[in-house]
Amino acid sequence: MTLPRASARLPSKALPTAAILQAHGDCFILLTEVSSWTQSGSAITTTTTLTISTFTVTQTGNVRLEIRKLSGGTNRINIDDITVNDNGGGGTGGGTVLTGKKFLFDASHLENAGSADWQIDADGTEQVAIYTGGTTTETKAQRVPTPSYTGITSSTTETYWKGALSAWAVELVKRGELVESLPVGTAITYGGGGAQDLSNYDVFVVCEPNRLFTAAEKTALMNFVANGGGLFMIADHTAATTAGTDANGYNPSDRDGDGYDSPRVWNDLMTNNGINNNNPFGFFVNYVDINESPSTNVYTGSNADAQKVLNGAAGTASKMAFYDGSTATLFPANNSTVQGLFWRNSATNGGNANAMALLATYGSGRVVWIGDSSDADDGTGDTGDNLFNGWSGDAPSGYTSHSSFHLNASFWLAKAQ
Numbered sequence: 001m002t003l004p005r006a007s008a009r010l011p012s013k014a015l016p017t018a019a020i021l022q023a024h025g026d027c028f029i030l031l032t033e034v035s036s037w038t039q040s041g042s043a044i045t046t047t048t049t050l051t052i053s054t055f056t057v058t059q060t061g062n063v064r065l066e067i068r069k070l071s072g073g074t075n076r077i078n079i080d081d082i083t084v085n086d087n088g089g090g091g092t093g094g095g096t097v098l099t100g101k102k103f104l105f106d107a108s109h110l111e112n113a114g115s116a117d118w119q120i121d122a123d124g125t126e127q128v129a130i131y132t133g134g135t136t137t138e139t140k141a142q143r144v145p146t147p148s149y150t151g152i153t154s155s156t157t158e159t160y161w162k163g164a165l166s167a168w169a170v171e172l173v174k175r176g177e178l179v180e181s182l183p184v185g186t187a188i189t190y191g192g193g194g195a196q197d198l199s200n201y202d203v204f205v206v207c208e209p210n211r212l213f214t215a216a217e218k219t220a221l222m223n224f225v226a227n228g229g230g231l232f233m234i235a236d237h238t239a240a241t242t243a244g245t246d247a248n249g250y251n252p253s254d255r256d257g258d259g260y261d262s263p264r265v266w267n268d269l270m271t272n273n274g275i276n277n278n279n280p281f282g283f284f285v286n287y288v289d290i291n292e293s294p295s296t297n298v299y300t301g302s303n304a305d306a307q308k309v310l311n312g313a314a315g316t317a318s319k320m321a322f323y324d325g326s327t328a329t330l331f332p333a334n335n336s337t338v339q340g341l342f343w344r345n346s347a348t349n350g351g352n353a354n355a356m357a358l359l360a361t362y363g364s365g366r367v368v369w370i371g372d373s374s375d376a377d378d379g380t381g382d383t384g385d386n387l388f389n390g391w392s393g394d395a396p397s398g399y400t401s402h403s404s405f406h407l408n409a410s411f412w413l414a415k416a417q
């Protein structure tokens with residue numbers, strides 16, 4: 001962005017936090033002025049990689065911000081973006097979220113195969129393998145959703161974009177975040193310098209991947225999270241093997257028939273990534289198919305991260321239904337930060353068995369996992385698919401709180417709340 005001047009006046013309500021994304025230079029500090037200039041936070045030494053620095057400012061009233069370069073002579077500091085928010089907190093319901101976070105939704109691992117349509121917008125079509133043999137015509141996501149996000153207002157409906165995840169993406173835009181898709185044929189990279197390298201995003205959302213990540217992609221994903229990225233991991237139902245039917249008479253969710261469905265794709269990432277193969281996020285996905293209508297077995301403890309996901313700016317997440325989903329087993333010994341958020345109604349609250357959703361931190365990054373893709377399904381998208389509104393459409397009203405869960409989790413993963 002371009003700053004009009006070296007400093008900018010903020011509205012009188014401000015008790016701001018200022019997030020500054022910068023790269024390629026030397027040392028700088030953020031100062032604030034009410035009556036005299038005061039440094040906020042620590043001096044930042046920039047690197048050649050765009051990096052977010054967040055400053056908590058404890059000033060009230062009108063505040064001016066100044067970025068003061070301390071070293072490096074005439075070398076340039078590249079400032080890509082500055083976001084200023086009220087410092088309203090927000091761990092226990094309500095509160096504000098930092099805007100300008102960048103969300104990338106994966107569309108490169110057959111998230112559109114069969115009756116799935118886990119995309120935020122899809123303008124094109126392609127032939128995709130189907131488990132019964134041959135191919136079907138599926139809608140195909142492109143990088144930038146159309147029409148432009150700039151046309152979204154508070155009253156824009158989710159059909160502004162075409163995909164079963166469009167409601168999620170539109171809601172993020174309404175709250176000032178940015179969204180893109182990673183199209184099929186584009187590899188997942190981190191530190192590779194490409195336009196869609198994960199280093200350009202805050203959160204990577206992967207809803208029901210149906211193909212294994214390559215070895216290089218697994219390295220990229222682990223390093224992205226370790227270095228501060230957010231990974232939203234969504235799985236679906238499965239069975240002990242992907243051949244035949246599961247306990248409920250359904251085919252496992254290997255929609256393209258290559259032998260791998262999303263539980264197996266996630267477990268492959270967590271046990272075969274070459275960096276830490278011992279379930280480094282502290283959980284493993286079980287090969288099951290369960291239904292809950294809905295679970296109210298929600299975490300009630302004081303874990304601050306869990307509170308932000310369950311009771312954040314997008315409201316309270318207290319009910320989670322599964323429409324053929326999988327569960328996870330927690331391994332706190334592998335990662336002590338793993339925290340169950342919902343369990344099956346029949347499971348022990350706070351236990352390690354039969355978790356339906358969870359969070360963990362890893363390095364300086366964060367992960368959230370949920371065992372059913374249906375909860376993010378807004379019910380509209382590819383007209384050739386059987387889509388059901390699990391996002392907000394269950395009757396009676398208030399039956400579930402899936403949009404609150406997904407949005408709060410998004411904000412937490414982005415460190416926006």
Ligand SMILES: [Ca+2]
Nearest residue numbers: 112113114116
């Ligand atoms: Ca489809």
Ligand SMILES: [Ca+2]
Nearest residue numbers: 210254258260
């Ligand atoms: Ca598959």
Ligand SMILES: [Ca+2]
Nearest residue numbers: 323324325374
């Ligand atoms: Ca499902």
Ligand SMILES: [Ca+2]
Nearest residue numbers: 163164166380
């Ligand atoms: Ca939709």
